[in-house]
Amino acid sequence: MSMQKRMIVAVSVATVWTKPESPRPLDESALKHPVEIREWLRRMTIDDKLDLWEGNRIQTQILYGTSVLVAEELEDWIKVLIPQQGTRKEALGYPGWVPRCQLVIEPEAPAGLKRAEVITAQAWLYRNPSERSIELSYLTSLPVLDETEQWVKVKTPEGAGYLKANEVRLSDGSLIPEPGEGHIGCGIVEQGRRFLDLPYLWGGMSSFGYDCSGFAYSMHRYFGISIPRDASDQAKQGMLIAKEQLEPGDLLFFAYEEGKGAIHHVGIYAGDNRMIHSPESIKSIEIMDLSSYKLAKEHCVSRRYWG
Structure with missing residues (x-):
């Protein structure tokens, strides 16, 4: 399969597993669409969390809207490479397995769109300004379609959505150090x-x-x-x-x-x-x-x- 095929993360946080057999029954909340990240974390005991490391179950995680390369497809699972996460494991990006239901084919986006990046600890994505959709992590980044004083309309993996303007910063999408004075x-x-x-x-x-x-x-x-x-x-x-x-x-x-x-x-x-x-x-x-x-x-x- 061509390494150029791309997909995009369609859940707030996709956990990247070492292999499709890595998840345990108690990890079901982390495998869904939509993912239940808080419920998954709440249910795990300290021993359960330790087993993620001792059992070599998890490699990394990916945020909503992140583009990944497809390396392999296996029924309900997709092996991805994450270009944004540099590693000596793979030249093209960090490798691991993600449930197919948490990824979608990357939609076309017009060139030159600004991006809205979450700068609060978490932020809600809204379907419309009165209906919450997904709780997003700090540093989640999405293309901007429109903006007003209170809202930023963004392109998501599953259509348009809205973020509160005071919970994001807008950029041209490049990795440029935060401007301003100070160390x-x-x-x-x-x-x-x-x-x-x-x-x-x-x-x-x-x-x-x-x-x-x-x-x-x-x-x-x-x-x-x-x-x-x-x-x-x-x-x-x-x-x-x-x-x-x-x-x-x-x-x-x-x-x-x-x-x-x-x-x-x-x-x-x-x-x-x-x-x-x-x-x-x-x-x-x-x-x-x-x-x-x-x-x-x-x-x-x-x-x-x-x-």
Whole structure:
């Protein structure tokens, strides 16, 4: 099958599974159209969440309206490649399996349309200004058809919809750093603070739950900065930063064997020897003092993408 065939995500958050057999019966809410992301998260125990990692069930997630490449089709499942999520696993984009019902053929869109990007933690998409449709994640991006003072009419995978104008920002669709005064690294930290106490989710790439590298990826993306999807890849790019030169917004990487083994975690330096990160399945996004961090001896490298 041609790798050029494209489809588009038609649910608020599509979870990308390692293989079609990866989901468990308790994951049914995450496999539907429309997806029931909050219900899925609510039902999972800590052990259920840990099993997403231990069982190698989930690879990543994709937001509503994201275009993906089709690599393979298998009955009710489609193997996709996600160009927006860079990885050494596949040159064309992050790979994994998505239920067919959560994807549609990518509709034609006129060239040159602005895009509306959600800048609140979540935002409702409306069928019309009085009828809610889908709850969308932070950084969901859709083509703009029209705009008024209160509403932005957008093109969705399933027709026209509306977003509240004060919950989105408009752009030409390119990844351009957020304009304005100030230190972008500090801005990355401030965006991260908005999600304090959000529970960790292995593979999470939405404001319903992030994993460590998904959190770092998304806070950078707000400023138009594209970084690799996984911590192990993030640690190999960007500008190498010495410990004494750390500034807010820099990424701190942690590896097994007291920093000599495989990289397994990333956090965002928050200044004053603190870090903001999405730590692990039993915890939530937090700011913590690096001097008391249990993995402090595993810090192996720091990188800067914003400078």
